[in-house]
Amino acid sequence: xxxxxxxxxxxxxxxxxxxxxxDHRPIPHRYNYKFHRVDVEFLGANANCKxxxxxxxxxxDMYYTTGTPEQGAQMFHYQKVIYHDLYNGIDLEFVAxxxxxxxxxxxxxxxxxxxxxxxxxxxxxxxxxxLKNGALVMKLAHxxxxxxxxxxxxRDWETxxxxxxx
Numbered sequence: 001x002x003x004x005x006x007x008x009x010x011x012x013x014x015x016x017x018x019x020x021x022x023d024h025r026p027i028p029h030r031y032n033y034k035f036h037r038v039d040v041e042f043l044g045a046n047a048n049c050k051x052x053x054x055x056x057x058x059x060x061d062m063y064y065t066t067g068t069p070e071q072g073a074q075m076f077h078y079q080k081v082i083y084h085d086l087y088n089g090i091d092l093e094f095v096a097x098x099x100x101x102x103x104x105x106x107x108x109x110x111x112x113x114x115x116x117x118x119x120x121x122x123x124x125x126x127x128x129x130x131l132k133n134g135a136l137v138m139k140l141a142h143x144x145x146x147x148x149x150x151x152x153x154x155r156d157w158e159t160x161x162x163x164x165x166x
Contacts, residue, residue, distance in 0.1 A: 036125070036140040042086060043120040049086050055079025055096075089114025108150070123147075 057077040064072045083092040091109040110116045123129065126138035126145070136147040153162040 034142050036142055038123060038125040038138060038140065038145060041122040041124070042092075043122055044118065045086050046088075050084040052082045052084065053078040053080065054082075087114070087118040090116070090118060 055078055057079070060074045060076040062072040063075055077096070079096050081094045086092045089111045091111070092106060093109060094104055094106045097103055097105055108116070108119055123136070123138060126140060128139040130137050130139075132146075134149045138145045138147070151164070153164060155162050
């Protein structure tokens, strides 16, 4: 949600939240957020892969940690983040799709000659994992998270577009 929508939901503290966002100060800790963390580990991946970004947005979030208690750390938003050679000949891209049913999508780009069987992912943190209709369903504290079967596409090198395998 936008910061304005978030502020409206907080009722009497609307101005306090807007001020915190505009002055880049953290929102007071008294708000109760519900979340459930699930980690994804890419087994056997290159720990030193190159990271590139595209489509830097003008907005950013401020994070305050024990390492940056006073000044915080600015984290900008990007349209796309790519991990080059996460596996030998395989890149991983994350693409932002705001306002859609799937706000972030990830794609493995398997370059010619690369072996897709290198890709191995381990999910941890869910209360329970199951397979339903070929999709991984993770039971979380507040909802279920579904990881769908990946689509297989190929790149038409003449046009640069990706197409479904026929």
